[in-house]
Amino acid sequence: MRYLGLDIGDRTIGVAVSDPLFISAQGVGTIERVGNRKDTTKIIDLVKEYEVGLIVCGLPLMLSGEDSPQTEKVREFVTLLENKLRSMGLNQVRVVLHDERYTTKMAEDVLMLKGSSRGRGMDRKQRKEHVDRLAAQLILQSYMDLQSNLL
Numbered sequence: 311m312r313y314l315g316l317d318i319g320d321r322t323i324g325v326a327v328s329d330p331l332f333i334s335a336q337g338v339g340t341i342e343r344v345g346n347r348k349d350t351t352k353i354i355d356l357v358k359e360y361e362v363g364l365i366v367c368g369l370p371l372m373l374s375g376e377d378s379p380q381t382e383k384v385r386e387f388v389t390l391l392e393n394k395l396r397s398m399g400l401n402q403v404r405v406v407l408h409d410e411r412y413t414t415k416m417a418e419d420v421l422m423l424k425g426s427s428r429g430r431g432m433d434r435k436q437r438k439e440h441v442d443r444l445a446a447q448l449i450l451q452s453y454m455d456l457q458s459n460l461l
Contacts, residue, residue, distance in 0.1 A: 312327050314365045314450075316365060317442055322442050325446050349387075370384060370410055391405060413448045
C-alpha cells in the first residue's frame with residue numbers, strides 16, 4: 311500500500327506517491343484538467359496502479375488560515391473524488407486534506423526556477439508541470455512527516 315499526494319489546481323493536478331514504507335514521497339507527474347469526471351477517473355487509475363490506501367489532497371488556505379475561493383473548489387473536488395471511490399467499490403481508500411500553504415513557493419525555490427540556469431531550458435508549461443509535481447511531493451512528504459512525529 312502507498313499514499314497518493316495531490317496538488318489540485320484549476321488547470322492541472324500535481325501527483326506524487328509514497329514509497330511502501332511511507333518514508334519518502336516522489337513526484338510522478340501532472341494531470342491536465344479536462345473535467346471533474348475524467349480527472350477523478352485518472353486519479354482512480356493511479357489509485358489502482360500504485361495500490362493506494364490514502365489520498366492526501368493539499369488544502370489551499372489563505373495565509374491567515376481562512377478558506378479562500380480555491381479552498382472551496384478543492385473541497386468540492388474532494389467530495390466528488392470520495393463519491394467516485396465509493397461508486398467504484400474502493401471504500402477502503404481514505405481521502406484527507408492537508409494544509410498546503412507555501413508549497414508552491416517552496417517548489418519554485420527548490421527548483422530555483424526564478425532566474426536560474428535550471429529553469430532557462432524549459433518553457434512555461436514545463437516549469438509549471440515541475441512545480442505542480444514537486445508541490446504534490448511536498449504536500450505528501452509534509453503529511454507523512456507529521457504522521458511520523460505523532461507516533
